[in-house]
Amino acid sequence: MIESVREWVLSVIILVAAAAFFEGFFPPGGMDRYLKYIFALILLSAVLSPVTLLLT
Amino acid sequence: MTDYESVFRSQLAEMNFSGMEEILKAADLPPEITQSFSVKEIILHMISGDTAVSQEKIFTIIKALFFGEMKEFASLAAELICICIIAGLLSSFTASFGSGTASGMSSMICSFTAAGICLTAFYQVYQLAVESVSLMTALMGVSLPVIFAVTAVSGGAASAAVLSSVISAAVTAFSSFVRCILMPAVFVSGIFTVADSIGRRSYIKKTAAFLRSAALFGMGGAITVFTGLSAIQGIMTKSADDLLMKTARYSIDNLIPFVGGFAADSLEMVVTCIRSIRGGIGIAGVILLILLLAGPLLKSVCVILIFRLTSLVLEPAGNGAMSDCMGDLASAACVLTALLFLSSIMFILFFACVLRFAPSL
Known part of the structure; x- marks a missing residue:
């Protein structure tokens, strides 16, 4: 249970951080x-x- | 020395309170508190009507603890403000650098560093809160058997038999619920808040707010359920204890020839003394709970203050996202502190539930 919650939190954080990181590289337009x-x-x-x- | 005092001292000499005193040594408190603390002394002070701890000493210790923590976290706030000012500068000079990506990257690295610092401080508060609840649970585990034994000796056999299992189960269940579900939920909410502040747009801010409110709602529900459960169980056993005490008194008074009346009065005196000791153990337990709460509570308040002040300072520096993040993180730390405070109140209520039930003589 706790392990699956940890995995969920980690996946959400990694995705949010990745989204924030790649936002800077998106081509304008x-x-x-x-x-x-x-x-x-x-x-x-x-x-x-x-x-x-x-x-x- | 009066008769009562000799009875008190002889009964106290037979009791072992080292478990309660050991718990205090495990807490993160100044040695002047932990070294001089003695449960027996508190009980004797209470019986003689003296104050157990001087108010001046308490005030001095609180002042030293508070300002010590503020000094520790002020350097952290200074680091955060510097990083956020640099990040603000970098994003302002985007055009001057010629390449938006380079300054964006630098700004991003600053945001990640600031997020790391924020999370470290928040994790400290979380760890402190969890450890504090664990220590309080351990204290309940050590002091409740002593109180139940004294309750049984003073005529509350039925209360001790029923309440020992109910209260012990309630304390364990409540503590596990707070430590394994509610506090991690608030911690996850804090992580989400910080992660969300790194990007330019908001993704999981409302999820973080939902987790915080759910934790507070869960705490309210837990307090209602466990308090109700303990109170109902106690009421059920009171009449059984009354019957037992009255039968014992009647038997001694009427069945023992000549000295029965004196023996019944002596029984009353001994039982009253034991009850006073039981009250004293309860008060010592509550004092210990307050001491275990004081350190983490002061630390949490310092962190909340630092987060709020940093949030205020960062807004004019042009880093709105980080300022909002600090504000939300302060709210999460507030919820964590509220959970810790409510847990200690709940443990005091458990003490009160146990001490409330005493059969009439």
Whole structure:
């Protein structure tokens, strides 16, 4: 239980840090919005992963 | 020496309070407190009506502890402010560097360093809170068997039999719930707050706020459930104890010829003395709980103050995200401190629940 919570927290932190890091390298223009959106979707799936685990 | 005092002293001589005193030595407190602390002395002071600890001494110790912690964390705040000012400068000079990526990278490294420093301070508060609750649980584990034994001797056999299992189970369950679920939830909330502040946009700020509120809600629920449980169990056993005491007194008074009346009065005196000792153990336990709480509470208050002050200073420096992060981290530390404080109140309530039930003579 505690191990899975630790894994969840770690995955969320790594994703947030990665999103923050790569934001600086996104090419300016229309593409950066799509890239941010993709990052947000990945992060959303990571945040909601315990819910899916509980449901299954 | 009066009769009562000799009874007190002879009964106290038979009791072993070293477990309670050992717990205090394990706490992070100045040696002048831990060395001079004696449960037997507190009980004797209480019985004679003297003050156990002088107010001036308490005030001096609190002042030394508070300013010592403030000095320790002030250097941390200075480091944070310097890093955030550098980060603010770097982001302001983006255009001058010619390449936005280079200054962005430098600013990012500054943010990561600041986040690391914030998390280190927050982790210290978290560790202190968890250790403090563990010590309080250990103190309950050491002092409750003594109180239950004295309760059983003073005529509360049914209370001691039922309450010992209920209170011990309640203390363990409550402590595990606070240490393994609520405090880690607040710690995770703090980590999320710091991680969220690194980026330009917010991703998990509301998740962090939700975890904080859930921890506070859980604490409220736990306090209600465990207090109710302990109080109900105690009420159920009181009539059984009353019956036992009255039967014992009646038997001695009427069945022993000639000296039965004197013997019954002596029994009353001995039981009253034991009850006073029981009250004294309870008060010593509460004093110990307050001492175990004082150090971590002062440290947490210092960290909260430093976080809040840093947040105030960083806002004009142009680092809004870091300023917000410090404010949110201060809120998380506040929740952690509240959990610690409420846990100690809960342990005092457990003491009160145990001490409240005494059969009528």
